[in-house]
Amino acid sequence: MRAFTITQPYHLHLLAGACALHLSACGSSASSEPGAQAAASDNTATPSAASQSGASGTSATPASGAKSEATGNPPTTPSTGNSSAAATSGSGAPAATDPQSTAAAGAGAGATKPPRVIPPGSVSKPGEYSGYGDKKYNGFELSSVYVPMRDGTKLAVDLYRPKDASGQVTDEKLPVLWMHTPYNRRRFASTAGAGLPGEVYPGAAARLVDYGYVAAVVDYRGLYASYGTNQGFNRGEWVDGARMDAYDITEWFAEQPWSNGNIGMWGCSATGGSQMQALTVAPPHLKAIFPMSCEFDVYPFGVPGGMAATSGDTKAPPGASSGAARDAMAAAVDEDASGAMLREAIASHAMNIENPGYAPFRDSVATNIPEVWWAKSSPHTYLSTILESGIAVYAAANWDEAATKYGAFFTYNNLTNPRRLIVGPKPHCAWFDVEADTGFDLLVEERRFFDYWLKDIDNGIMDEPGVYYYTYNESKDKEWRASPTWPLANEKRTDYFFGAGTLTSTAPTEASAKTDHVVDYTVTQGTTSTTSSPTPRGIAFATKPLAADVRVTGHPVAELWVASTADDGDFIATLQDVSPTGAITAYNMHGRLRASQRKEVDAPYNNLGLPYHPFGEKDAMPLTPGEPTLLRFDLLPISFLFKAGHRIQVTLSFADTPTPRITPAPTVSIFHDAAHPSKIVLPIIEGD
Numbered sequence: 001m002r003a004f005t006i007t008q009p010y011h012l013h014l015l016a017g018a019c020a021l022h023l024s025a026c027g028s029s030a031s032s033e034p035g036a037q038a039a040a041s042d043n044t045a046t047p048s049a050a051s052q053s054g055a056s057g058t059s060a061t062p063a064s065g066a067k068s069e070a071t072g073n074p075p076t077t078p079s080t081g082n083s084s085a086a087a088t089s090g091s092g093a094p095a096a097t098d099p100q101s102t103a104a105a106g107a108g109a110g111a112t113k114p115p116r117v118i119p120p121g122s123v124s125k126p127g128e129y130s131g132y133g134d135k136k137y138n139g140f141e142l143s144s145v146y147v148p149m150r151d152g153t154k155l156a157v158d159l160y161r162p163k164d165a166s167g168q169v170t171d172e173k174l175p176v177l178w179m180h181t182p183y184n185r186r187r188f189a190s191t192a193g194a195g196l197p198g199e200v201y202p203g204a205a206a207r208l209v210d211y212g213y214v215a216a217v218v219d220y221r222g223l224y225a226s227y228g229t230n231q232g233f234n235r236g237e238w239v240d241g242a243r244m245d246a247y248d249i250t251e252w253f254a255e256q257p258w259s260n261g262n263i264g265m266w267g268c269s270a271t272g273g274s275q276m277q278a279l280t281v282a283p284p285h286l287k288a289i290f291p292m293s294c295e296f297d298v299y300p301f302g303v304p305g306g307m308a309a310t311s312g313d314t315k316a317p318p319g320a321s322s323g324a325a326r327d328a329m330a331a332a333v334d335e336d337a338s339g340a341m342l343r344e345a346i347a348s349h350a351m352n353i354e355n356p357g358y359a360p361f362r363d364s365v366a367t368n369i370p371e372v373w374w375a376k377s378s379p380h381t382y383l384s385t386i387l388e389s390g391i392a393v394y395a396a397a398n399w400d401e402a403a404t405k406y407g408a409f410f411t412y413n414n415l416t417n418p419r420r421l422i423v424g425p426k427p428h429c430a431w432f433d434v435e436a437d438t439g440f441d442l443l444v445e446e447r448r449f450f451d452y453w454l455k456d457i458d459n460g461i462m463d464e465p466g467v468y469y470y471t472y473n474e475s476k477d478k479e480w481r482a483s484p485t486w487p488l489a490n491e492k493r494t495d496y497f498f499g500a501g502t503l504t505s506t507a508p509t510e511a512s513a514k515t516d517h518v519v520d521y522t523v524t525q526g527t528t529s530t531t532s533s534p535t536p537r538g539i540a541f542a543t544k545p546l547a548a549d550v551r552v553t554g555h556p557v558a559e560l561w562v563a564s565t566a567d568d569g570d571f572i573a574t575l576q577d578v579s580p581t582g583a584i585t586a587y588n589m590h591g592r593l594r595a596s597q598r599k600e601v602d603a604p605y606n607n608l609g610l611p612y613h614p615f616g617e618k619d620a621m622p623l624t625p626g627e628p629t630l631l632r633f634d635l636l637p638i639s640f641l642f643k644a645g646h647r648i649q650v651t652l653s654f655a656d657t658p659t660p661r662i663t664p665a666p667t668v669s670i671f672h673d674a675a676h677p678s679k680i681v682l683p684i685i686e687g688d
Contacts, residue, residue, distance in 0.1 A: 014224070031413070031539065093157060109355035112420035116458045124459040126422075126468045126480065129448050132459050135210040137162035140186065141169045142196070144185075144333040146341070149221070149248045151241075154345070155332050156225035160187045160198050160206040160215035161258060173260040175454035176215035176253040177205040179267040180246055180274035182234040184224050185217040186303060187330035191434060202268040202292060202429040208447055212455070214258060220274075221245055222352050224330040227345045229231055231353040234270035237277045238377040239369065254285035261285055261297040262454040266446060268292035268396075268429035269404065276411070279661050281380035288453035290446055292396040293429050296410035298607070299362045299615060301403040305592030305633060306615045307570050310361035318652045322471050323352055330659060336487045362615040381413060392418040394449045399470065400587040401428035405636050409555075412486060414606050418462060420449070421486060423469040423639070425621035429477075438470070440480065443569070445531050473552065473577075473641035479686075487608060489552045491683040498672040503541045503650060513673040517537055519569070519654040519665040537652030542578060553639040554683025558591060560631045560652070561676035566666035567622040568596045570659045571631055573680065577640065578647040591635035592656070596620045596629050610634040628669075635680075650680050 122131025141161050146154040161169050181197065188197040198206025198215045205215040221242045222230025232238040237245060254261045263285045265275040272294030278286060296299045327349060332342040357368030366373040375381050393415060397408035412421040422445060424434045431442040451457040465482040472479075483489070496503045500515065520537040558573040575589035599619045603612035611632040613619075623629055642648050654668050670677050 008265070021358075022476065034126055040112055040597040067337065105107075114458075115392075116460060117461075118462075122462065124448060125464070126482070129459070131443045132451060132457050133211060133455075136212050137170060137210045138165055138167070139163050139503045140206060140209045140215070144331070146216075146333050147249060147252050148226075149245055153221060153228040154226065155221060155228075155245065155249065156185060156219040156331075156345075157198075158198070158217045159194075160209050162212065171258065171561060172212070173258060174212050174214050175262045175264060175268050175450065176256075176259050177264045177450060178217060178218060178249065178253060179203065179205065179265065179269065179271050180218050180220065180237065180249070180278070181271050182220045182223050182236065182274075183270070184217045184326070184329055184331075186224075187329065187532065190537040200526060201271070202431050202442075203271075203446065204443060205266045207443055208450070211447060211451075213450070214253075216253065218249055219330075222349055224326055225288045225332060225342055225345055227348050228371050229348065229351050231352070232356050232377075233354055235273065235356070235377050237274050239371075242282055246274065247281045247283045250283035250286045255355040260454075262287050264450050264454055265289040265291075266637045268431075269294060272396075272407075273565040276379040276407075279386045279389060279391055279393070280379060281580075282385055282391065286389075288394070290394045290396070290449060291408075291411070292431070293398060293401060293408070294406045295378065295404065296414065297380050297406070298378045300406060302374065303360065303615070304403045305570070306361075306594045306597030306613060307592055307656065307658045308594075310660045323349060323354065343539075343677050361617040361619075379411070380414065383605065387416055390417055392449075392453045394420045394445065396422045396424070396431075397471065398424055398426050398428060398430060399638055399640075400426055401588075402588050402636065404428060405576065405588065409486060409637060410605065410607065412466070413608060418453075419466065420461070421467045421469075423467075423637075425470045425472060434470075438479065440470075445649060469553075469639055471551065471639040471641055473643055474551075479526050487683060488685060490685060490687065491554050492686055494682050494684045495679045496650075496682060497677055498541045498650070498670060500672070501539075501541060503543045503680075506673050508674055508677050510673045511675075514563075514669045514671045514676075516665040516667055516669050517652075517654070518667050520664075520666060521655045521659070521661050523653070523655050523657065523659075538572075538651050540649055540651045542647045542649040545580070545647055546642055548644050550642040550648065551640075551685040552642065553685045554680050555608060555637045556589070556591070556635040556683065557610065558631070558633055558635065558650075559681065560678045561628050561629055561671035562595065562678075563626050563628050563671070564595070564623055564666050565625050565668075566662055567612065567625060568594065569623065569666065569668055570594050570654055570656060571633075572656060573633075573635060573652065574651045574653070575638070575640075575680070575682075576649040576651060577642055578649045580645050584649070587638060587640065588636055589640065593633040595623050595629065595631060598629070600632065615647075628671050630676075648682075671673075 001465060004447045009023055031287060052230050120133045123129065123134060141163055144156060144158045147157050148154050179197065185197060187195065188201045190200050190202065193200050196206065197217050198204065207211065207213055219226040220230060220236050221228040222236060229241065230240045236242055250263050253259055253263050265278060267275060273292035275289040275291040276294055279289065327346045330342060330346065332339050336342055353368050355368060356366035359373045359685060360367040362374050363372060365371065379386065391410065395408040395411045397405045408421055408423065412419055424431065424440065426433045427439065435441045448459055450463045452459055453463050465484040467483040467486045468480065470480055494505065496505060497507050499508060517539050556575055560571060561573060570592065572590060572592040574586055577585045597613055597615050597620060598612050599614060601614050611634055652670060670678055
């Protein structure tokens, strides 16, 4: 028996680098997709779930424009219990919660909603918005200040305040939209261009200033021009020293004379994650957030499928700028004409910790930051506090991103807060590209959402179905659709069984059948979890050319009967579209599992009835070489129309960058007989 062991724990550079919004590394996994967004200049750097339940958007009365009187500090350790997690129905799927009866008090529950008044000639629907308050201002004035936190540490803040027709900064009290960033508050580069993050970072809230908002961008503690020590780079907001920064900044904004006390947050990737972190401390004036492409449970993002690397180092993640490079790009605030304060802030970064360290298992204590890191930095750990906050959430994701895609769906289904979900095409955070290709402008959704929650404008957004999503290959009039739930109520979970290179709806009847394959370690799959572009070398199983279109929308699940000559192995399933010409297309439609981490338990939150693996250090179950063993794991969600004449294909591969190399390479077997019916379960949507 050849041993398959982890010689060293997993390096958490994957966590730091993967969600660093290196947009050049977040390209499409489909051959038909254009190149990725340009990198920031400073980042050169269930089958058992047949009756799954989903959540729908909540209609609630927006918070009053008057400031809340609750300005006191909360306990420094918010509740971390999960007592409010969804119950489980008898079928094993999470029980549905009626969101119409659970609008949280913090978001205005209990108030009587007046009849909606629709302005004549107005339009308010996904991607279209007019007649509810046109542009009122002419550009903005950029200014910057230091804001002290409760411990005296000063954070650098850029303010975008609107100017009136005379060019004067308005004194009108307005809502504030702010972003908490590890990527330099003063400069960013994307396909929208290089410049101020408020204008070019995905979410671009400074473009809403003319409609009557103040926008702001804040450097994380210990990064760029902010004072203090940072631990964990782009997840540094989760450590105890920085834990309450989002609370303090939010409440500072609420107290300013140019603020109406209603505060929102925006941003994508790590700056989506910083919004989720803000939820866990629940600032009383934070009314609504718009988190894009960020996590709910961090471990499956950082170590997808439990496939921890066998070695690593403690250097900065590939492509990430060093601390010295970041410091060199830092911009002084207005009051610091001499640069003395900036030099003092940079000096305080000397003890920064670039990444948490090694943590291969869900319950690992990270080596550089002595915490059970995956729990410490996962929003679901603090679910009770999030639910009690009542803060409204509009979660967003892109189909062609990898493990960051999960978060939006689990956030939407685990919250009882007023909430919405939107999923577009394109890679990680590439909403400027979405607009260029489909005409859909996410900023319209931001404005509709924040108008409702921060300005008391009843534009009907919370009366609409809670989910809005794109389907690849659909006709122009059907590519965007709405649903009151996720997963879709009309999904039909359909088995496609593996055969000798085939994929069919007929279960196998052979007494003995399998396909053997020697593991090929020459892989070209992605090395980060925001983007993985599989060109797998393995075994392909395909249907015959389809007689009619097949629409797959939801979470596929693989059930594989496998064996190996080794005592462990990595198994990756990739769902692909094969055209009549043989061209293969896939938009991050894949899942993975290390065989020794196949143990399943009940999830600590509503995971939509999908297989849940604890990924604990003591949960490992080595394979018995040659013995058939069942692996169950989900693939990343997708909405894709397989056209008539095309084939549905599943390619199984057995190695990626973190996979330990064994010499000679082991032989794996995929069984497809009556006793061991390997299959993929697809969420098929029938009808129109």
